Amino acid sequence: MxxxxxxxxxxxxxxxxxxYPEPRSALLPALHAAQEEAGYxxxxxxxxxxxxxxxxxxxxxxxxxxxxxxxxxxPGRHHIxxxxxxxxxxxxxxxxxxxxxxxxxxxxxxxxxxxxxxVEAVQCxxxxxxxxxxxxxxxxxxxxxxxxxxDLLARLA
Amino acid sequence: xxRPLLTRHLGRPGRERIDAYLExxxxxxxxxxxxxxxxxxxxxxVEASGLRGRGGAGFPAGRKWKLTPxxxxxxxxxxxxxxxxxxxxxxxxxxxxxxxxQLLEGMLIAAxxxxxxxxxxxxxxxxxxxxxxxxxxxxxxxxxxxxxxxILGTGxxxxxxxHRGAGAYICGEETALLESLEGKRGFPRLKxxxxxxxxxxxxxxxxLNNVETLAHIPHIIALGVDGYRAYGPPVLYxxxxxxxxxxxxxxxxxxxxxxxxxxxxxxxxxxxxxKALFPGGSSSAILTAEHLDTPADFEPLAKxxxxxxxxxxxxMDDTTCMPAVIRRTVEFYRDESCGKCTPxxxxxxxxxxxxxxxxxxxxxxxxxxxxxxxxxxxxxxxxCPLGESVPPSLRASLRHFHEEYEHHIKTGAxxxxxxxxxxx
Numbered sequence: 001m002x003x004x005x006x007x008x009x010x011x012x013x014x015x016x017x018x019x020y021p022e023p024r025s026a027l028l029p030a031l032h033a034a035q036e037e038a039g040y041x042x043x044x045x046x047x048x049x050x051x052x053x054x055x056x057x058x059x060x061x062x063x064x065x066x067x068x069x070x071x072x073x074x075p076g077r078h079h080i081x082x083x084x085x086x087x088x089x090x091x092x093x094x095x096x097x098x099x100x101x102x103x104x105x106x107x108x109x110x111x112x113x114x115x116x117x118x119v120e121a122v123q124c125x126x127x128x129x130x131x132x133x134x135x136x137x138x139x140x141x142x143x144x145x146x147x148x149x150x151d152l153l154a155r156l157a
Numbered sequence: 158x159x160r161p162l163l164t165r166h167l168g169r170p171g172r173e174r175i176d177a178y179l180e181x182x183x184x185x186x187x188x189x190x191x192x193x194x195x196x197x198x199x200x201x202x203v204e205a206s207g208l209r210g211r212g213g214a215g216f217p218a219g220r221k222w223k224l225t226p227x228x229x230x231x232x233x234x235x236x237x238x239x240x241x242x243x244x245x246x247x248x249x250x251x252x253x254x255x256x257x258x259q260l261l262e263g264m265l266i267a268a269x270x271x272x273x274x275x276x277x278x279x280x281x282x283x284x285x286x287x288x289x290x291x292x293x294x295x296x297x298x299x300x301x302x303x304x305x306x307x308i309l310g311t312g313x314x315x316x317x318x319x320h321r322g323a324g325a326y327i328c329g330e331e332t333a334l335l336e337s338l339e340g341k342r343g344f345p346r347l348k349x350x351x352x353x354x355x356x357x358x359x360x361x362x363x364x365l366n367n368v369e370t371l372a373h374i375p376h377i378i379a380l381g382v383d384g385y386r387a388y389g390p391p392v393l394y395x396x397x398x399x400x401x402x403x404x405x406x407x408x409x410x411x412x413x414x415x416x417x418x419x420x421x422x423x424x425x426x427x428x429x430x431x432k433a434l435f436p437g438g439s440s441s442a443i444l445t446a447e448h449l450d451t452p453a454d455f456e457p458l459a460k461x462x463x464x465x466x467x468x469x470x471x472x473m474d475d476t477t478c479m480p481a482v483i484r485r486t487v488e489f490y491r492d493e494s495c496g497k498c499t500p501x502x503x504x505x506x507x508x509x510x511x512x513x514x515x516x517x518x519x520x521x522x523x524x525x526x527x528x529x530x531x532x533x534x535x536x537x538x539x540x541c542p543l544g545e546s547v548p549p550s551l552r553a554s555l556r557h558f559h560e561e562y563e564h565h566i567k568t569g570a571x572x573x574x575x576x577x578x579x580x581x
Contacts, residue, residue, distance in 0.1 A: 019318045021232070021275070022359060027340030028323050032282075055340070066342040068324030069282045081283070085244045086439055086471050087397040089485050123326060123489060124244040125283055128397035128471070129404045138285035 004044035009037050013052045023053045027063055031070055040071040068122070076111040076118035078156050081135040084121045087128035091143075096132050097121060099146040103153060117156065161407040162376050162388045163369070167255040173290045175297040178258035184303055186375035187265045191311045196227075199270035199378065206377045206385055211248075211392070212238055212329075212367030213438070213467045215455050224354040225362050227272050234363045235268045235276040236338065236353075237371060240322050240329045242281060243438035244489060245469030248393040248405045249368035253280070253287040256372075257294035261317075263371030265303060266378060268315045271364045275316050279334050282322040292319055326493035330541050331365050333495070344497050345541035369393055394453065396422040398472035399429065411454035414444070418472055429474040433557065437466025439486045440546030442553035463549065478571050479558040483551050484512040490547045501544025504535040508551065515562065518569025525562055529555055 003010065012033050016026040030053060034045045041064055043057070050060040064070045082088075082097050097108065100119055104112050108121040127133045130142030136152060144152070171177050178184070190199055204219025225233065237260070241249040252260055268276055280288055295317055299305050306314050320338060322328050328337045332346035335358050350356040357363025377385045389409025394417055397403040402423030408416075414436065418424065425431060433443045436453060442463040444451070451457050455465045473482065491505035508531055511524050532548035539545050555562065564572045 022339065024340035025320075025338060028337065029321060032321055032323065053340075063340065063342055066325065067282070067322070070323055084485075085489055086435070086482065086485060087245055087403075089482070090398045090471070090473060090477065122283075122324075123493065124242060124246075126241045126247045126250040126281065128245055128247050128395065128469075131397060131403070135283065135285070140286065 003048055004042055005034055005037060005048045009033050010048065010052060013049060017053055024055055026053055027055060027060070028067070031060075031064055035070060039077075040074045074111075074115070076116050078117045079120065079135075079137055080117060081120045081122040081125070083123070083125045083127070083131070083133050085124035087124070088132040091131040093132035096134070096144055096146055096149055100149055100153075103150070117153075160388075162385075162391050163252070163256075163259065163372050163393060164405060164407040167251065167405070169255075172255060173257050173294050175258060175294065175301060178256075182379070183258055184262055184265075184298075186378040187262045187269075187303065188309055190266045190378050191269055191309055191313055194378075196270045196272055199266065202382060203270070203374065203377060205382045206373075207390060208370065208373050208377065209455065210367055211369035211373075211467070212331075213243060213440070215465065218366065218370055218373075221352075221354055221366075222267070222271055222364060224352055225271050225364050226355065227362075232275070232359070232361045233271060233273045234358045234361060235264060235271065235273040236335070236358060236363055236365045237264060237276065237278040237368060238329065238331065238334060238365060239278050239280045239284070239287075239368050240334060241368070241467075242326045242329050243440060243467045243469060244486070245395060245397055245435060245438045245471040246467040247395045247397070248468075250281075250284060250287055251405045252368055252372050252393075253284065254290050257287075257291045258298065259372050259375060260291070260368055261294060261298050261303070263374035264317065265308070265315060266374045267364060267366060267371055269313055273364060274314050276318070277338060277358075278317065278319045279328070279338055280319055280321050282324050288319065288321060295319065325495075326489075327495045327541075327543055330543060333541070334365070335363065342495075344495050345543075392468055394421075395467070395469040396472070397469070398434070399425055399474040399477070400472050401426060411452035411457070413450050414453050414470070415449040417453060417470060418449070422470075422472070425472070425474050429476065431472065432475045432477050433473045433479065433482075433554075435469065435471040435550065437464045438469040439471070439489065439550060440464075440542070441466045442549035443557065444553075445557050462553070476573060478573050479554050479561050480512060480516055480565055481571075483554045484509065484516060486550055487512060487547060490543060494543060498538075498540035498544065500535045500538040501540065501547075504531050504539075504544065505547060507531055508547065515565050518565070520562075520566035522563070522566055524566065525555060525559070 013030040016029045017023045030049045046060045047057050050057045111118040200222045208218040209215040325343045327333045328343040330345050333343040337343040353363045353365045392410040394406045400422040406421045431446045458465050487509045491509050494501045496502045532551045536548045
């Protein structure tokens with residue numbers, strides 16, 4: 001049967017499985033590993049994960065859809081997560097979000113038509129001393145103003 | 158005021174490297190604990206220190222360890238709650254990113270005290286930088302023999318797995334966290350059993366501690382109970398919102414709110430006055446300027462109907478629209494509700510709909526009683542603390558700022574300068 005995941009990722013999932021007293025505990029880390037490969041989780045990839053860990057596909061999907069960081073559709077090449085919770089709200093995140101969406105022509109939760117950027121309004125990122133704060137992919141950017149955001153966008157590939 | 162203890166080395170470049178940590182006496186407390194102290198003695202010391210859980214509930218740390226049954230041949234686990242996501246709270250993330258070995262040393266002592274040989278750090282999925290730092294630090298600590306087999310030649314074994322979450326506030330609730338760690342949806346468990354200490358991960362005794370709680374442990378062992386308590390005892394306040402110098406402030410527990418905000422967090426922007434604050438994250442009832450002389454400690458805040466919680470102080474000045482802040486808070490709990498119980502799932506939706514219409518100028522006077530009634534009916538009826546977190550701030554805002562809600566309803570407009578115009 002054709003595999004969706006590469007041998008490297010399947011090997012990594014097998015390694016993860018060995019770290020836990022019960023294999024199913026490796027489900028979240030395995031989904032992270034699978035998602036890293038393709039950028040999102042296809043049904044075939046989730047099937048591979050389930051087969052490796054002994055978890056039925058329906059349960060893999062049930063878990064994958066519970067957590068916000070797992071994507072079942074292809075996101076943009078870059079992922080901008082902007083916090084819209086209290087401390088960021090008090091420090092003007094709504095203006096930054098509006099500016100961001102205006103510049104990219106998307107609404108929160110959407111991806112630009114060219115597949116470059118996904119914008120997501122997210123919950124408190126536990127970096128309130130840097131409000132308003134956002135994540136571009138894995139990197140956190142503190143005290144972002146609309147002007148600073150323009151610079152950050154210009155640097156995105 | 159005593160020097161900072163937990164935050165003394167924060168912000169120093171290269172602090173995550175094990176040599177930098179060892180240079181300042183790092184891992185000496187763990188070495189003393191494993192070589193010279195019995196597990197029972199450590200539990201006793203931690204209990205005498207008065208340390209209370211820093212995740213929000215404030216359960217005495219030593220008593221939690223004492224509650225954990227230590228039967229021979231039975232698997233026990235240590236799980237670190239590093240899923241920090243209570244709005245306004247950022248002390249744990251700071252500790253993980255800027256002094257990861259302090260946490261690891263606390264874990265090692267906690268594991269030895271509870272005779273645990275397998276530990277998990279449930280790390281918030283969005284903590285990308287924290288994951289890299291902690292993973293690197295753990296690898297170094299393994300290489301130097303502080304983890305793994307026969308630690309420091311004492312015969313004690315401990316394996317540590319860093320487990321990334323994937324975005325779900327509910328997983329900060331300890332039983333939901335355990336479900337998630339078992340590879341399931343993060344639904345909170347039915348109680349009883351009340352304590353994961355007795356029946357936790359895979360149904361086994363599980364010591365579940367918050368990051369900051371564990372970061373205190375090496376200092377308690379190094380300084381002894383009296384030496385440690387001479388520092389306050391210390392606590393980490395996360396201060397943010399409308400203050401000039403937001404950040405993690407390590408201060409003696411019980412420091413008055415006024416001192417924390419105006420002396421340690423830079424006070425407010427020029428010309429502004431304090432309107433309201435959350436003393437313990439968005440789950441705590443908001444307070445006003447008249448409460449500023451209250452010590453930021455468990456009992457004094459509970460007496461006001463609020464709580465210390467995760468000691469996240471969110472400050473709001475007079476440019477803040479309170480109904481808008483409460484709407485943002487309610488929307489958060491609405492979006493993060495797991496949907497398992499009706500009061501939380503439906504209550505948060507109804508509340509946000511009513512707040513929407515008030516803020517859109519379509520509110521009715523009877524909406525204010527309706528908001529309060531829904532909040533009252535959610536109190537004590539939700540399955541877990543998530544739903545219970547909604548009523549306190551909402552009801553306090555209705556008490557303290559009733560005329561502001563009325564103004565929105567009567568005029569369809571806000572009578573404060575909007576937040577956005579105030580600038581950052």
